[in-house]
Amino acid sequence: MTATPLRPSAPARTTVATGWYSPADCSLDDFRAVVEAGLAETSLDDYPYADALEQGVLVYGARLREHTTTPEGRRDVQAELARALADGPGIVVVKKAFDTGVVDRATDVFRAMIEEQEAAGAVVGDHFAKPGANDRIWGALDKFAVRDPGAFAAYYANDVLALVSEAWLGRGYQVTSQVNVVNPGGQAQTAHRDYHLGFMDQDQAAGFPAQVHVLSPVLTLQGAVAHVDMPVETGPTLYLPHSHKYPAGYIAFHQPEFTAHFLEHSVQLPLAKGDAAFFNPALFHGAGSNASTDVRRMANLLQVSSGFGRAMEVVDRSAMVAALFETLRGLKAAGADERSLRNVVAASAEGYAFPTNLDRDQPIGGLAPQTQAELVWQALSQGWERAALVEALDAAGERRSSAV
Ligand SMILES: [Fe+2]
Secondary structure, eight states: OOOOOOOOOOOOOOSSOOSOOOGGGOOHHHHHHHHHHHHHHOOGGGOTTOSEEETTEEEESHHHHHHOSSHHHHHHHHHHHHHHHHTSOSEEEETTOSOHHHHHHHHHHHHHHHHHHHHTTOOOOOSSSOTTTEEEETTHHHHHHHHOHHHHHHHHTOHHHHHHHHHHHOTTOEEEEEEEEEOTTOOOOOOBOOTTGGGSOHHHHHTSOHHHHHHGGGSEEEEEEESSOBOGGGOOOEEOTTGGGOTTHHHHTTSHHHHHHHHHHOEEOOBOTTOEEEEOTTSOEEOOOOOOSSOOEEEEEEEEEOTTSSOSSOOOHHHHHHHHHHHHHHHHHTTOOHHHHHHHHHHHSOOOOOSOOTTTSOOSSSSSOOOHHHHHHHHHHTTOOHHHHHHHHHHHHHHHSOOO
């Protein structure tokens, strides 16, 4: 039997990058060129609804409010905001986005939660700081709603949040929130990108093809609401405008030369209480050092997700893997090859660590907690009994559920 010769495949007809990125693809010169070209090209004249361009960041406020009173005006403003986040600097600041009285009311609720956490002796870990250096409220959205529905409704009635979320993600977006307090003396975060690919180490991110690197930033929107006045010495977030446009950035931000470049060229805008910043999750950024002696810098970090990050059908994956485990053990004992076993695990177990409860399910030795698929693989390769796996699955399910 003769093999059929392979036909050359048709040339790709796509405008989206494909293929794979590796650390060797990252070039600081290319990165610098992308950022500098962006800064040179950006003009306030191209953003008629913005009030100012400060340090390369578009600042909105009065003009935005003036033009969002009609459905047509709202659409136009949203189109401009999306353009600013995609083709422009990648970050917008909205002055006076939240009423300060409403912010203060939420701040009181958050402070009470932090005091309770401390009183309970909980040491809340953080991706970037030593436990205890900062105050964190993970999963602050549902905790806030359950604790003080009135304050929650006043806060999330906010239309700037809805305006920008819908501009970037469309309808059906989902809000989550984490409160971050950087205390005096708190250290700066390392430059990074955000969820999804920004929550992976270099090897994990390199496991996703280039078109997914294009997709990741349109699946979420990052926001930060200032809960106190944040002059520069308190360390408001550092940003590098236009850095979201560098294609291999999810790999590059792990490299020291990119981190050093960020520290030299990033900008830092002071915020007043109630101001909000929204940015493309692919933008290089990091919280600044708090050099003040007395300001506990509180921000509500909003992560808004696209409604599209879901499967069509519900699947009870814990039940599936518990049912499959004896079969997998039998296949392994009979000498099945690793790839076929891994394929069965990939088709049955949950392969993603999120969403989770970051109070209880904190990452160990990385940015993401263990996935169910990793747990099943661990059980299989270490020869666990089925009962031990079921127990671990139950414990993992418990860790992932919300605690409110
Ligand atoms: Fe971040």
